Amino acid sequence: MVEVQNLTKLFGTQAAVDAISFAVGKGEILGFLGPNGAGKSTTMKIATGYLPPSLGTVVVAGHDVQQAPLDVRRNVGYLPEHNPLYLDMYVHEYLEFIGAVHGLRGPALRQRVSQLVARVGLSREQNKQIGALSKGYRQRVGLAQALLHDPAVLILDEPTTGLDPNQIQEIRQLIRELGEDKTVIFSTHILPEVTALCSRAVIISRGRLVADAPVSELAARAAGETVIRAEFETAIDSTPLLALPGVRGVGMESGFLYRISADPGRDLRGDISRLAAQQGWVLLGLRQEQQSLEAIFGELTK
Template sequence: MVEVQHLTKLFGTQAAVNDISFSVGKGEILGFLGPNGAGKSTTMKIATGYLPPTSGSVRVAEFDVVEHPLEVRRRVGYLPEHNPLYLDMYVHEYLDFIGSVHGLKGQERRSRVQQMVDRVGLGREQNKLIGALSKGYRQRVGLAQALVHDPQVLILDEPTTGLDPNQIGEIRQLIRELGQDKTVIFSTHILPEVQALCDRVVIISRGQLVADSPVRELGALAQGETIIRAEFEGPIDAEVLRRLPEVKAVEPGPNNTWRIRTTGTTDQRGAISRLAAQQGWILLGLRQEEQSLEQVFGELTK
């Protein structure tokens, strides 16, 4: 549904996006991650037709965003990072207006507006001025306008900004439901959201793609590093541990525990166990740690 090929965007001589490629299929939820200034919002704006690319291409539902911008906009719902709203309009009035912009008419438009009001939890607020709403409810209005024309592709830039924990849970559930039959691309700095919602993750840093992986496989990308936690009955000579092949670092912890960072693809727990037996160390525990998404993100973007 969305295909990005060798996309580059220059502002003057600075490359905000530098030759990135990835694709997202129907029924897939993609987490689009990166530090501030990495090029996420620029990429999303190009995918919606808001900005032109310098080179490369973006296709949405087989339509090129430069050659067929109106066809793309008919198929995309977009919630930008800074949610622009008409603050002097009523919620229901604004959504009706957005529906008319997308060509919805009569009963179909009224029905879609009411569906979106109910779906994003705006029922009690629909007759209020948007300017009188809290930030969280304004974000819900932004989600509703992105959905009112029933787009095939949803592009959401920081969709849970300003929401309280209950609202975040409701929006996560909504995104999960939408992802069953739509293509969803969303950026966030709340990494647990990615683990809770996403099928895949694309990470960019300084305009370049540094990861494109299923969430469950992302840990293996952090420089091929594995962390092993070892617990011994008494003190050991850490320097002996450091001499093992593929051991990158040995870090002490409390009560004779050690955090052992290894490189390569070979599981080093067997080698550590044999070394402990040779040295006469009593080994109480040995386990391989799963790297958190925060750790992986830090390694890939530092």
């Protein structure tokens, strides 16, 4: 649903985005990560038609952002990093105004606004002026406006900024539900959100793409190996384990707990389980170690 090819954005001689490429499909939630100034917001603004690219292409729902910008905007819901709202308007008034911009009218518009007010948790605040809302509730208004026209693609730049822990959980759940039938790209500095929500992450640094992989593989890639810990009822002969394709080494830790190192990105838990059954070993536990996403992020962007 979103295809980015060799995207470059120059400001003078500085490349804010430098020839990055990635694609996101329907039903996928992509975490878009990078340190401040990496080019995340610039990429999102190009994908939504707010900025023109210097080179490369972005295709959203089959429409090129330069050749068919209005078609792109009809298919995209966008919550920018700095949420622009009309602070003197009331919540309902503002959402009905945005809905009218998207062509909704009459009972259909009022019904859609009511649905979204309830869905994003604005029911108690809907009759207030936006300027009287907390930052967290303003974020909810911004998310509601991004969803009003039921877009196929959602691009969310720091969507949980200013929310309290309970609100964050609610918005995460909403994003999960939306990701079932939409394409969702969201950036965040709260790295546990990526682990909680995303099957895949794209990381950029200084405008360049440094990683595009399932979240589960990033840890192994950053660490240079996959680590699996297997606990058996008694000591075992590790020779058969060492013979498994991809295994680099086997070491015994406390008790009958074994540390098995393997090639990066290899998940050998199934092979180890089957081997244990063949050898008659009683397997008490089997888990693959995960390096923290913070450590991975630091390693890839330092």
